[in-house]
Each structure stands twice: as C-alpha cells, then as structure tokens.
Amino acid sequence: EDNPLDKLPGPPRRPIIGNVFEFLNATPRELFLKLRLFTKLYGDRYVVKIFSRRILHIHGVKDVEIVLSHSKNITKSKPYTFLEAWLGTGLLLSTGSKWHKRRKILTPTFHFNILKGFTMVMEERSRALVEKLKAMDGNEVNLLPYISDCTLCTICETAMGTQLDLDKSSANVKYKNAIIEIGSLLLSRLTKVWLHNEFLFRKFPIGRQFEKCLHTVHSFADNVIMERKKTWKAGEQTVIDEIGMKKRLAMLDLLLEAESKQEIDLEGIREEVNTFMFEGHDTTAMAIVFGLMLLADHQEIQDRIYEECQKVLGDFDHQPTMSNLADMKYLEAVIKETLRLYPSVPFIARKVTEDFMLDDLPVKKGAEVAVHIYDLHRRPDLYKNPEEFRPDRFLNGEVIHPYAFVPFSAGPRNCIGQRFAMLEMKCVLIGICRNFRLFPHVKGAKPLLLADILLRPAEPLFVKFVQR
Ligand code: HEM
Numbered sequence: 001e002d003n004p005l006d007k008l009p010g011p012p013r014r015p016i017i018g019n020v021f022e023f024l025n026a027t028p029r030e031l032f033l034k035l036r037l038f039t040k041l042y043g044d045r046y047v048v049k050i051f052s053r054r055i056l057h058i059h060g061v062k063d064v065e066i067v068l069s070h071s072k073n074i075t076k077s078k079p080y081t082f083l084e085a086w087l088g089t090g091l092l093l094s095t096g097s098k099w100h101k102r103r104k105i106l107t108p109t110f111h112f113n114i115l116k117g118f119t120m121v122m123e124e125r126s127r128a129l130v131e132k133l134k135a136m137d138g139n140e141v142n143l144l145p146y147i148s149d150c151t152l153c154t155i156c157e158t159a160m161g162t163q164l165d166l167d168k169s170s171a172n173v174k175y176k177n178a179i180i181e182i183g184s185l186l187l188s189r190l191t192k193v194w195l196h197n198e199f200l201f202r203k204f205p206i207g208r209q210f211e212k213c214l215h216t217v218h219s220f221a222d223n224v225i226m227e228r229k230k231t232w233k234a235g236e237q238t239v240i241d242e243i244g245m246k247k248r249l250a251m252l253d254l255l256l257e258a259e260s261k262q263e264i265d266l267e268g269i270r271e272e273v274n275t276f277m278f279e280g281h282d283t284t285a286m287a288i289v290f291g292l293m294l295l296a297d298h299q300e301i302q303d304r305i306y307e308e309c310q311k312v313l314g315d316f317d318h319q320p321t322m323s324n325l326a327d328m329k330y331l332e333a334v335i336k337e338t339l340r341l342y343p344s345v346p347f348i349a350r351k352v353t354e355d356f357m358l359d360d361l362p363v364k365k366g367a368e369v370a371v372h373i374y375d376l377h378r379r380p381d382l383y384k385n386p387e388e389f390r391p392d393r394f395l396n397g398e399v400i401h402p403y404a405f406v407p408f409s410a411g412p413r414n415c416i417g418q419r420f421a422m423l424e425m426k427c428v429l430i431g432i433c434r435n436f437r438l439f440p441h442v443k444g445a446k447p448l449l450l451a452d453i454l455l456r457p458a459e460p461l462f463v464k465f466v467q468r
Contacts, residue, residue, distance in 0.1 A: 004362050005054045010046040011038065018049030026191045028184065028450035029458055035347075035451060039375045045361070050193070053078070055349075055368045058358075059375035061382060065403040066358055067369050068411040073356060074099065077349040077368040082186050083453070086214055088271030091416065092279060103416070105258045106272065109159070109251040110419060116322050118158040122424045123319050125154045126431035133436065133465045140441060140462040143292055147428070148176055148285035154424060155280035160224045160273065161250030171220060178216040179282060183452045185210045221273045225266075228252045251276060276417075283344040284421050286454050288428055289461055290342035291335065293447065294389050295429075296438035296463045301391060305331050305433040306468075313430075325426050333394035335425050339407035341389060346374040346455040348409055373406055374455065432465070439464040 011022050026034060035057075038046055044060035055077075058064060067073070075095040087093055091102050108114070129150040133141060152172060156162050185206055189195045201207040232253060255272055258264045264272075295302050308330045313320055320328075349370045356363055363369070378386040382404045383393065399405055408415035415421070432438070441462040448458035 003054065003364060003367075005047050005056055005364075005367060008045055008047045008056070008361075009042040010048055010057075011042075013047075013049045016051065018051060018053075020050055020193055022048070023191045024193075028187050028452055028456075029448065031187070031191065032449050032451040035372070036375070039372065045358075053368060054366075055370055056358075056363065057370045057372060059372040059379065061376065061379070061401050061403050063358055064371055064376055064406065065410075066356075067350065067371055068403065068406065068409060068413075070356060071412055072354045073350055073352055073369075074413050075351045075353050077351040077370075079186075079190055079349060082189060085210075086182060086217065087275045087278065088267070090271035090275030092275050101263070102268075102272065105254065105263060106251065106416060109254055110416060112322075115419060115423060118420065119322060119325065119423055119427060120319070121157045122154055122427040123431075125150050125157070126428045128153075129428065130431045130435050133432070134467060136465060138464060138466045140464050142460045142462055143289045144285065144460060145176075147288045147292075148281060150428060151281040151285040151288070151424065152176060152277075155277060156224065158420075159251040159276050159280055160228060161252055162224045162227050171223075174216050175220040178213040179278060182210065182213045182217070183454065183456075185213070187452055217274065217277075218270075221270065221277055224277075225252065225269060225273055229256065232256050279415075280417055280420070282454055284424055286344040286456065287335070287339055287342070287421070288425055289457075291338040291425070291429060292432065292438060292463050293440070293461045294338055294341070295334070295433070296440040297444060298389060299437075301334060301389075302433055302438060305334060305429065309430055309434050313434075317434075320427070320430060325423060328426055328430070329395065330391065331426055331429060332422070333391040335422065335429070336394045336405065336407075337389060337391040340377045340383070340405060341387075342449075342455055343373045343377055343407040344454050345407070345409070346451065347372045373409075376403075377405065377407075379404075435468060436465040437468055439466065 011019050013019055014021075023031065023034070038048075038057065039059060044058065045063065046057050048055045048057065058067065076093055080093055084093055089095075089098060091099065091106060094102060129146060132146060149172065152175070153163075188206060189201065189210075195201045195204065195206065202211070228250070252269075252273065255264060255269045259266065259269060295305075308328055312324050312327045347370055349368060352363055352365055352367045352369060355365050376382070380386050382399075382401065384398065393399060403410060408418040408421075441464075447461060450456045450458050
C-alpha cells in the first residue's frame with residue numbers, strides 16, 4: 001500500500017519489522033540520546049516504523065500547531081495504553097464522548113475562585129517546605145524527595161480534600177516511589193516489543209513488579225476516596241468558608257456530586273483520582289526541581305526574583321494574594337524559561353483517527369504522530385542561543401509564535417491543570433527565594449537526561465540552601 005509517510009527520512013527501515021531493532025533493550029538514557037540524534041540526522045519530520053505502525057516524529061512549529069490544534073485527532077497513541085492499567089481511561093487517556101463528558105465535569109475545578117482557595121494550601125505547603133529546608137542547615141539537599149513531598153501533599157489537599165497524615169508518611173513515600181518505578185518499568189516495556197502483549201507482559205518478572213506497584217498506588221488512591229466519602233454530603237460541598245477557607249471545594253467533591261447525579265460511577269472517580277494524583281504532582285515537582293537547579297547556577301536571577309518579591313509583597317511576610325501572584329512577571333518568565341529547557345512532558349503522541357493534511361503532507365488514518373516538545377523548545381530558529389537559560393527572552397518579545405512554547409500542550413487536549421501548576425510553582429519558588437540563597441552542587445553542570453514518561457535527570461539533583 002502506498003503511504004506518503006514511507007517517503008520520509010528516518011532510521012533505515014527493514015522489510016516487515018521496520019525499526020524494531022533500533023530500540024531493542026535501549027535504556028532510558030540511550031533512548032533519550034537516540035531521539036535527539038534522530039532529530040539532528042533526519043530533520044523536522046521523520047518516520048519510525050514498528051511492523052505496520054508508522055510513527056511520524058515532528059518538532060517544527062507549523063507542524064506542531066496543525067497537530068495540536070486539530071479538533072478531531074484527539075486520540076492518544078499506543079504508549080499511553082500501557083498507562084491504562086494504572087490510570088484507567090481517566091481524562092488523560094480517554095477519547096471521544098467519554099473524554100468530552102469528563103472534561104466538562106472537571107473543568108469547573110479550575111475556576112478562578114476555586115484556585116484562589118487552593119493557593120492557601122499551596123502557601124501552607126510551601127511554608128512547611130521552607131521549614132524543612134531550614135532544618136538542613138546549609139547542607140546539600142537531594143531536591144526531588146523534598147519537592148515531590150510538597151507537591152503530593154498539595155494535590156491531595158486541594159484536589160482530594162484530604163490532608164496526608166504527616167506522621168504516617170511511609171504510605172506517601174511508598175506511593176511516590178511506586179510512581180517512579182512505574183515510569184521506568186513502562187519505558188523498559190516500551191523498548192521490548194515482546195512485552196507489548198498484555199498476557200506475556202504479566203508472565204514476566206517486570207509485569208509482576210508492575211502489578212505490585214499498581215497495587216500500592218491504587219490502594220493509596222482508594223484510601224483517599226474513602227476518607228472524603230466519609231465526610232462528604234450532597235449539596236454541602238458548595239459552601240466555602242469565607243474567613244478561614246477551611247472548607248475548600250475539592251475536585252473530588254465535584255466528582256462525588258456528579259456521582260449522585262449518575263454522571264459518573266465509582267470506577268470513573270477512581271480513574272480521575274489516579275489521573276490527577278499523578279499528573280498533578282509529579283509534573284510540577286520535576287519543573288520545580290529543574291527550576292531550583294537552574295537558579296542555583298544563576299545568582300543574578302535569584303536576586304531579581306528576590307527583588308521582585310520585595311517590590312510586590314514588601315518586607316512583611318504576608319500570604320501572596322492572587323493579584324500578587326499575577327504581578328510576579330519576572331518569576332513567571334523564570335518558570336517559563338525552566339519549562340522551555342526542561343518540559344516535564346517532553347513529548348506527546350496521538351493516533352490519527354481521521355486523514356488530515358500536515359501542511360503539504362497527507363497523513364492517513366492509522367498513523368501515529370509524536371510531538372517532541374523538548375526539541376521544539378530548543379530550536380535555534382525559534383530561540384536565540386537555545387541552550388542558554390535566559391528568562392528575559394519571555395519579557396522582551398523574543399518568543400513570538402504561539403506554538404513555539406507548549407509545555408502544557410495546546411488545543412482541545414491541553415493541560416487542564418496549567419493555571420494550578422503555575423500558581424503552585426510560583427508559591428513554592430517565592431517561599432524559597434525569599435528565605436534562601438541557592439548554591440549549585442557543581443557550577444555550570446548540565447544534568448544528563450532520561451526519556452521516561454516525564455523528563456527526568458539521570459542522577460539525583462543536589463542544591464545547597466543557605467538562609468538569607
Ligand atoms: C508543570 C506542570 C505540568 C505540566 C508541564 C503539564 C503538562 C501537560 C501536558 C503536556 C498535557 C498533554 C498531555 C498529552 O497530550 O498527552 C497535560 C495534560 C493533562 N494535565 Fe498537565 N501538566 C502539568 C501540571 C498538571 C497539574 C497540576 C494537573 C492537575 C491538577 C494536571 C492535569 C492534567 C490532566 C488531567 C491532563 C489531561 C487533559 C485532557 O486530556 O483533557 N497537569 N499536562
């Protein structure tokens with residue numbers, strides 16, 4: 001069958017099997033390097049073939065715009081199905097009318113007034129983090145465990161309305177570690193075609209280990225749902241205490257409300273809880289970790305954030321309001337520049353369900369498209385000195401094309417939590433920059449990166465926090 005994609009460049013394709021051997025047993029680090037190499041060798045569009053699957057890889061801004069803004073091609077592709085045992089067909093993985101319905105139920109969770117209530121939690125959590133960092137007394141800190149603790153507590157308390165019991169934190173630690181392990185097991189599965197079959201996968205030790213991790217994360221989430229159900233009563237959740245904001249509307253309440261109207265069932269709630277617990281804490285944690293690493297290496301940028309805090313918030317240690325947070329324009333540019341260089345979600349992929357034109361290239365139903373956000377964000381035709389960390393580029397009009405910067409994706413399947421994430425990242429960085437000077441482990445070092453579901457460093461990142 002004649003397919004225009006077969007004329008595109010890419011690693012040499014063998015008859016029948018295509019490029020299967022290209023990825024066989026590649027480690028996450030090798031996979032990351034291979035993808036970067038392909039971008040360099042084959043340019044803006046290249047094709048990888050795995051048996052009859054044609055996967056079109058893109059990172060040109062015009063192509064990215066066409067794919068992401070397409071209103072019909074919203075179905076996620078093969079690698080995502082490996083996530084299904086964990087996240088079900090929650091918002092991230094579902095498609096068609098199920099996705100439309102869920103998106104409608106969940107969108108109100110991110111309304112301005114609700115986010116306003118959430119920033120109180122973000123604030124409290126960032127204060128707790130600052131105290132923990134103070135206790136480290138200027139010693140080097142392995143960032144991820146500290147930061148993901150903070151973001152996990154925040155998502156639980158805001159979206160689920162459940163305060164993680166800090167004394168019994170072993171359950172949190174187990175949950176977080178299970179998530180990290182799931183990521184690496186999935187990647188390892190992705191590179192071994194014989195493990196793609198569900199039945200075979202379960203027979204191998206890797207499949208059984210995966211099963212174990214699933215048990216840990218699912219029981220954690222079930223526990224959260226049970227806790228909230230105990231106190232939740234129909235109708236009551238709309239009351240938000242104006243003074244203390246103690247009784248905050250949680251996403252889970254909207255789901256329980258929808259359940260009482262038979263718009264969703266318990267299994268559906270479970271899917272969304274798992275989806276949000278994962279999407280809502282790990283992505284944000286990675287962005288903050290990379291941000292702190294970059295700040296530690298750039299004293300002058302830390303100082304500018306500190307000055308902006310003084311200007312917007314004053315000396316007085318009050319809680320930033322929504323309008324304060326909106327006024328922190330420099331900090332916002334720093335966060336954007338961090339997400340440009342280290343987009344927590346380095347690539348996304350779609351299955352083409354309807355023929356479409358990628359500019360001059362016909363793409364037929366059945367193909368898959370991988371959008372490399374990482375490569376897009378480092379294109380020299382979009383960014384001057386793309387490897388350089390320079391937040392000012394987001395303030396001086398250098399970034400023009402609306403699809404040149406898409407860490408949260410764009411179009412109908414964009415990130416539903418992006419405003420939540422921006423607020424949380426701001427709160428945490430304000431707390432840290434007001435209280436500490438950051439120093440790098442090794443000056444000027446660039447971390448080695450891995451291809452995982454999320455972008456991760458190959459080695460833990462350390463930073464020293466010295467009180468101001
Ligand atoms: C820096 C932080 C974050 C980044 C970089 C990020 C990035 C993304 C990206 C790129 C997508 C599209 C995925 C795809 O097409 O496969 C996405 C979707 C999604 N994100 Fe985020 N995200 C972040 C934080 C959050 C937070 C805090 C939440 C929840 C509170 C969240 C919830 C979701 C959900 C539910 C989806 C699926 C939306 C849909 O398909 O309708 N994300 N995110």
